[in-house]
Amino acid sequence: MRDQAQAFRWIAPESRVLHQIGNNRGHLFVLEALRLFPGVVTIHDIGLFYLYELEARGIDPMLAQMMHSSPRLAAVYGRHWKRMGMKTAANYALFDMQRELLARSTGVIVHSHFAKAKLQALYGAEATRHVSVIPHFAPPAEMPERAVARQKLGLPADAFIVATSGFATRAKRFDWMMEALEQVLAEGVELIWIHAGEERPHEYDVSSQLERYPLLRERTRITGYVDEDALNAYISACDLLLNLRFPSVGESSGTLARALAAGRCCVVSDTAAYRELPREAVVHLPVLDQVRSLACAVSALHRDRELLHAFGANARRYAETELNIASVARRYRDVIEESQGRAVARPGLLPPRAKTNSVLVLDGGADLSPQRLAAALGEVTGSCSLLLKFSSMQEIIASSLGDAPLLARLLPEHVALADVRILAPEDAANSNDPSQDVLPPELAGRGGILLRLEVAGSAA
Template identity: 50%
Template sequence: MARRVMTDARSGLTAWTPLPPERNGIADYAHVLLGGLAAHYDCRAACEDWLASAPAGVAVVDAALAHRDAGPRVLHQIGNNPGHGFVLHALRRVPGVVTLHDPGLLYLYETAGEDAGSIRAGMAAALPGLAQVYGRHHREQGLQTVANHLLFDLAGETLARSRAVIVHSRYALNRLRLVHGPAATAHVAVIPHFLPPGRMPERAAARARLGIGADEFLVLTAGFATRAKRFDWLIQALDMAMAAGAEARWIHAGAERAEEFALSRAIAARPGLAGRARVTGYLDEARLDDHVAAADVLVNLRFPSSGESSGSLARAFAAGTCCIVSDTAAYAEIPRDTVVQVPLTDSVPLLARTLHALAHDPARARAIGERGRRYALAEMALPGVAARYRAVIEDSLDRPVAAPAPAGPPPLLVLEAGPRLQAGTVARALAGRQGPCRLLLALPDLAALARLTLDRPRLLAEVLPLGARLRATRVQQAPRPGLLLDLELGWPA
């Protein structure tokens, strides 16, 4: 697509996004990005919290009303947590560019109150074969397992409704392309996570404020303590490194999510580690920056990973702090000499040896951190990232999006519903339809309908596609006898 030339350098941009003080890394991301985009647009932020903090000159407007005068330039920030439900709803009304921070989105759909049929429609769109098994478990037995969150990304609706989609890594792009196909992902662009603006604190001053000795070797983790960050591996590795003679201190600069990983309890179970480890709880930006700048190494493991980015990793790059990451997904794309990448096989002993070696040679950690800082300054500076956002926004303005369901009464489809009615017959009749639809399962008379429902009491569960939401059912006598179903197909209207 040819790049659009802006005739008005100060066109308006409306961004639906959470903002601080919400404890959400994407809220912090959006705050900084809006400050960078303000060099190109008159920005306003549509946020559920009217008292949210926005950069100077960026107005905060009511998210429920912002669509009235949004204009063509729209940006949505979507992540896989309940703080982004209002953004998903806005995307359905106002298409635009989406920053897709995590392709997963199943947790978002669950916690944002999306109905089970919509979730199953997303599962079926992503991996139809597997959805036949896992989707039926979900519909018939109410089973939603960790496997579902790993297998089904539910990004299909976002891809269909967006003029363009921005992800932070080639891994995320390739994952979307593999699941949804080249045509559905042709409008996806890769823009890396930016460095935080301004200067990070000096290491010595940050250590003095935190009460950390100049010669202490400080290992840091940051953010919410989730299962995927593999604290279980780190705890074992630190225990092994300390048993081998490493003098180290560990601080987790963030909050626990005990329902995902009971971090404090796991630390307490290791007597050799417990006296040298601490969990701070949630930190504001200034305190988090102090911890990142004070650290000798930031450990940022991920497994499994869906291609998500990391704000704490960007802060560590800005501070010149050595980063230890898992050699997987987006982290595998970072140049090899700018971070320490730990393989997923034998991770614990390799991580233990790495921490032991760096604790005995902190100058080596500082050298790796400095290479990471130079790399990030070249690739991740905010002005360059904001300019790339501007190019994507402008190029997307003429791109069509998925058409809404047609207005007017829903179409009526009629299928002969004899005792041999199969799911494949129904699926073929409904294929390609979007929005409300009526399906009449026609029979010769009501007596035949009664016999069918007695013979096949689970008829609808057996024959309706997983993505079809059943809104109402009633028995019809005229003009044709049968069972009349009010359905909604595809993505929510």
């Protein structure tokens, strides 16, 4: 085993650094490396909520990240998560965690135009000017012939085999696949389903859910985690590979690239990055009514082997041309060389952190909102004071009664209230007591609500 702490020991300032980052525990050290050594970052999974959740110590840093990603949604979903213990799959699709990656990189590579468009929509054209689109390469490994792979794995030579591969997650819609395959079997179509990959019961318990489908259960093999050679063999042994995603955040799939290289007919969801795959190279399923559509597709491809093989041949041709590793490598080289010497500062990303223990000021009244308060806090972490300015005690009372409870509504979930006091206008004008918070002189004659806050830092 390599010591990750030593992995970057000999990197010189002029070195060309390339980071590959995905959405699982194995990439946490890459995130740390990027903070030490800026470089070109390849993002394989647009969103990265799960990665930052793994890194965060407690819920508050994640709530801070969510507030930076989408303040309006974070006010609702953060409250549900912290106060009610409700965290749904929507969190992983709605909240983007790539602000830090964009800010700390000299160049960014994504695998689809969908992914780039999403980043541009969230962060703006200027902040994403260094983002390039390069497709996920098809691996150069020799994929065994179908008959050889089946013999090696002890699979029937004449069976119609449907395969899925990789980690079992909820977004891969095993629920839809199992229901569709059960329908196909009930219609008299004979097939075997193999899942070549690791189950993740905490995300989606495939084995448990399979009990609901008695016909499919008797014709299923779940391998667990397999090494690269075995994965290639299972993909090569199948007739049809299913690779669905919904909801999709623009992620790419290495196992799909392997299946294309093996010349296998692949069925994908017609959404996000998968929409960019050539129509003649993969079968696209409509997002709506995918169970019925998938059942029809499997039955039709089982019946029409010429069509099945035509899709497979087109898939291999696409892998050998557009996804060819030499072609992809040349494009990577161009991006890496272009990024040399590029500054990492990005407009609108990771602004300088405000000093703690200072007094922030925000006008109260009708325009006061959780979004304005979140913007005022900005990148503050730790202790700070916040004065909500009001012209009179009557205005404070009116604001509190109009949308009570005022502070509970305004404060983001990652902000804790340490102290609160009401300042009448004369308090603000005569706040020279050293035991009290020192207020800026421009507040003379103005009253308000003075808050002492503890602001959790984001996971970044």
